[in-house]
Amino acid sequence: MEQQMKKIGVIGAGWLGNDLVNTLSADRNKMVVSTTRSEQTGEFQTRFRFEFGDHLPEAFIEALDVLFITATLPKDKVQQSKLLHFVNELHAKLPEECRVVFTSTIGVYQAEQGTVAECCTEVDTGSVYYRMEQELLTKFPGRTTILRLGGLIGPDRHPVFSLSGRTGIADGQKPVNLVHKQDILKFMKLLLEDQTVAGAYNLVYPDHPSRESYYTRKAMEHALPLPEFETGTDAGKIVASERSQQVSGFNYQWSI
Template sequence: MTKISILGCGWLGLPLAKALIGTGFSIKGSTTSIEKLPILEFAGIEPFLISLHANEIEGNIVPFLENSEILIIDIPLKLRGNSNDPSATHRAEFVGKIRTLIPYIENSSIENVLFISSTSVYGEANTIITEETTPNPDTESGKQLFQAEQLLQNNRDFKTTIVRFGGLIGEDRHPIRFLSGRDNIDNPEAPINFIHQDDCIGIIQKIIETNCWGETFNAVSPFHPSRETYYTQKAIGLNLALPKFSHAKPSVGKTILSDKVETVLKYKFTRTTL
């Protein structure tokens, strides 16, 4: 039985772990919350309390990686509150975590790494984006994600596949709840680039199933209506106050294509209407 270690059993990592267990994998999962350990154990996950820092790792990282063939890294950046801090410590915190983690991966049984990244690495380009597009991050989170991607993919001791997800949505997570009733929202004609939690899990499962390592994938639903059209319809559907958009400035926004997911992985999106 193939063993997989999932570093970060949060909003995506926990249901992913459950799905992988359902298809016959043995899963080790980490959390930074001691209260969550019994939740992981109840789900059939071997639980570990692990916290990454720029200069150290708290918790039993060696047994967490031991005997696993695949490591899935799905940890949040948590840059809020630090974005205006000019210190190099805060600017490189996430990159430091990955740099600290890598020697443990090198000295473990891990052969393949799947790193959960974001389309924020492309910046706010006003164009069509594919995996051939050179990343040009213009936010701190995007810059750190791209540096982390490079650290992992340039390492020759294991193969790394990068999955750049668009905006994450699910039954309990949708941006309309934040935008509902707001006025003067910019970029009404910009396209949306979202992906449902179900498809996030499906794509990761397909990568593992097909042993597609050493690749980079954009993962965004092939459904790109304008922000104004989409959010208005979603607000009506959920009986929420309508958001109001401003057309004072020209709309700017990229369209993320995920053709490679469909052509290379042969994956069919299940939640295209979002």
């Protein structure tokens, strides 16, 4: 049976969001995309210029099935104050059945050691990402999915390139909590098929070598100057991803 075309909105067509748009439009979904530039691209893509504080065009919101918010949230307090108005506008205008997916960060966890999961209560309540999570979960109960992403890696993005050749890098003993872009895109695509997936999910590859061993190995693989780490006493934290692995049809395929 041919899959019914969905109208999908994406706010934030950056490093992750743009690949999400291309992935979902390839399946003949109708994509409406907000960017900081106004442009029209692709048979199944319509792009609008939008920044937090602007009003979303009616053509963007109308008949929307799923909204992905992948934009980087502002650090500036003045700009952050506009986020509440943005969520309130969504609450007032989004279709009743529209699902909301927000890419947050594992940076919301305040715990410095041990293993943390989605049920962990030791969170940074002052974080703009955590506050955004709570606003969306409150305004759209039962139809909001929060993706707490680990450190992002992909073919054109990896921390080893900035760490290569550096010395005296702190916390060499701490574990890495990383995730490949392709695994994120796979999980996002599954959300279109399984509407029961709601609440918070950590997206982190389930392997956590130490920073020193991992980045040394990656530097060697890329024939880069080796980074030199200092070993401290803080064991660091591991972000657990068992909940995401329980979602039907999903498993982490892209090793770090």
